[in-house]
Amino acid sequence: MSGLKKRSRGATVGVAPAETRRIGRPRNEETRKVILATTLKLLESETLQSISIEGIAREAGVSKATIYRWWSSKASIVLDAFMEHHLVRTPMRHDLPPAEALVDHIAALIDSYSGWAGRIVAQIIAEGQSDAALLREFRERFQYGRRAAVREVLESWRQQGGIPAHVDLELLTEVLYGPIYARLLLGSAALHRDFADQLASLVFSMFGLDNASGRRP
Amino acid sequence: MSGLKKRSRGATVGVAPAETRRIGRPRNEETRKVILATTLKLLESETLQSISIEGIAREAGVSKATIYRWWSSKASIVLDAFMEHHLVRTPMRHDLPPAEALVDHIAALIDSYSGWAGRIVAQIIAEGQSDAALLREFRERFQYGRRAAVREVLESWRQQGGIPAHVDLELLTEVLYGPIYARLLLGSAALHRDFADQLASLVFSMFGLDNASGRRP
Amino acid sequence: MSGLKKRSRGATVGVAPAETRRIGRPRNEETRKVILATTLKLLESETLQSISIEGIAREAGVSKATIYRWWSSKASIVLDAFMEHHLVRTPMRHDLPPAEALVDHIAALIDSYSGWAGRIVAQIIAEGQSDAALLREFRERFQYGRRAAVREVLESWRQQGGIPAHVDLELLTEVLYGPIYARLLLGSAALHRDFADQLASLVFSMFGLDNASGRRP
Amino acid sequence: MSGLKKRSRGATVGVAPAETRRIGRPRNEETRKVILATTLKLLESETLQSISIEGIAREAGVSKATIYRWWSSKASIVLDAFMEHHLVRTPMRHDLPPAEALVDHIAALIDSYSGWAGRIVAQIIAEGQSDAALLREFRERFQYGRRAAVREVLESWRQQGGIPAHVDLELLTEVLYGPIYARLLLGSAALHRDFADQLASLVFSMFGLDNASGRRP
């Protein structure tokens, strides 16, 4: 449940709080918040690499030990902070036909990644290259839900006859997401809105579908 | 000319040596080699992040100042070392039909990235997230030539009627490369040989082409 | 009363206990014992300097706050522990002639200080250099009684004609004890049994007394 | 050679400098001095225990690493600083008769130890209780010369017939010094000038000597 230091506390997401107050001085929720907020604030002007746990502690008016007690690395703080304060909103609309919902979703993702959020995600992934646990956590917290939603839409699209039976939907998802992450990380080209349309167009045209509707003409 | 420190020396690649011997003790070629070799050796057991210029100097029996004189960061040393000692060989075969040449090329790339080379490339890109110059250099030295070759093959394939006119070849290239880099950097799935086939299959099937030959049935 | 935190409990030295049981949960005697025992156990393998209140609490399975409630420093815990569990036995024998009783006593002291007890005493004195209260307490609890006993013996020896009238007995005590503490703390020479004999011999000879009996020949 | 970190530099005390300038940036003598001076300054208002290497570095405007490169502990810095800036002057006068020279010397020592120098010496010895190397170094640098000088005087005094042949001079030295260090470290009584006279008186009287001259009446 995040790159948090292992704490037996439990409290899995969604589960009823149960309020099993444990003995000992309780954790100060305010402290947790100020750490995450400070981290985000620092990230507005600095690189993940350039900020330090020392700096976060100093800026947040918090002891280093407190940070180390709860997080294992600065990247996992960022992960938490990012999830909490800036939860990327790239919903999958269920009121649109599959093709449109998909384009809408991808466009939102690209839009989000084209700015500040993209820089942060890129840096988390970068840190993940030398921190396997972080990378896994990133996948689980950022991608798991999203991928499932995309998968669902693709399924329903297929049922409407839009996608041939032999196409591997998982692979298709990778083909859609891959180029976006590649641009994000390699900086080979900017992440503009048009890129969403281009990507979709390509896929649509590949299936011989109409651009706008995703339906066979 | 790499992430080398700016040196007025010049000597652009390919220009005749001219042997403009300058005053003073000449640069020791041996030193340059031992630095690059040591760097690669260290990369076999350590992360790019975990190695330090201090460590390279120590291990190579070389002064830190000497390294700083010629390179601007450890990542640029790695770039040089990687290019020199391990030049990735993912040639584009011209004796095969376009579809096959493409699959062959992609398979070679995936194969290369599935091992040690992949880890290094991933780490260079990671470093590149906080070092724009490095990232640009990586693109220029690693991708420029490759992309051009792919482009060429795609063009000839189109001329043979394999790719519809409305498909943007540049975009198609991104769709082919993107998922590979995404897997490399996100670690969402392993880079196995089959992935090359799957990718190609998808693209082929998208154009309604035959799997094996890339020709319309 | 030891380096105990000031507690209104009272019980001034000598005053009748009166058993003024106060309201509230009474102090847990078990806890007190386990803290002292643990401290001694730790001192067997570690330096006073190297052990920490945190460590004592951890090892004793006791809350840090509990320790802080009753003692003001780790050295005062050691003082208590040392007094309680290892009360140094360097009695003054009253069945021997003064000279012999004295040598016996000094020999016992040296013997005691030559081992584990010596290391602890030395470390308490060391701590005392930056904790005046501790040093005073050490003097009161360790030396007060002993010095008085020595004084008594010296008096009776003088009455038997062994010590000239002009000799300051207090000073003589210092001359006997001083070299022992100096060796203990400076480590200039080992604290062997012979040292007791040498010391006594010197003093005896100074007064022109016979070595064995302390009587004038 | 002090608690200095082992450095192959050599330059044993007294040996001609030889000026074997070695390669590399030479040590900055200014830095060394400012560290020692700062340390002494801090010791005027703080305990050895309470000062920290961190604090010395901060106050001296010097990097911690520089301190750690040359000294192994704060106590060894103090030892150096004390030797350098405050070399205790307790000379042995050779123009006086042995008895007087001895009293003079002891009085000077007591005088010196009764103030600031005494506090520092006490604290070095205290630190030495958990740092054997430091204690040894203290003995060598502070006591070696002094003891030899005292020994010499005692020898000449004996030759003049003042000290009986059977008295162990080494032991006599301990009897003279011991009570001083005991008072210094136990704080049982103040180190006043009179103590020198009292000590001498006792010793003189022990040998049946005249107080003033150290000669038999």
Added chain:
DNA sequence: AGTTAATCGAGACGGTACGTCTAGTCTTATT
């Protein structure tokens, strides 16, 4: 039986220092 006062454990917290490490820069000597 309920109140009150204290003890005690668990553990969070802001601090401070530890000793190590690396980045870069600088100084000197050597080639």
Added chain:
DNA sequence: AATAAGACTAGACGTACCGTCTCGATTAACT
């Protein structure tokens, strides 16, 4: 010049304790 050796500042690293604090649970004596 270029290189080597190494001193130096600056500052982060992650750990360990410090002494204080909050909390819940416990334990008696006193209502």
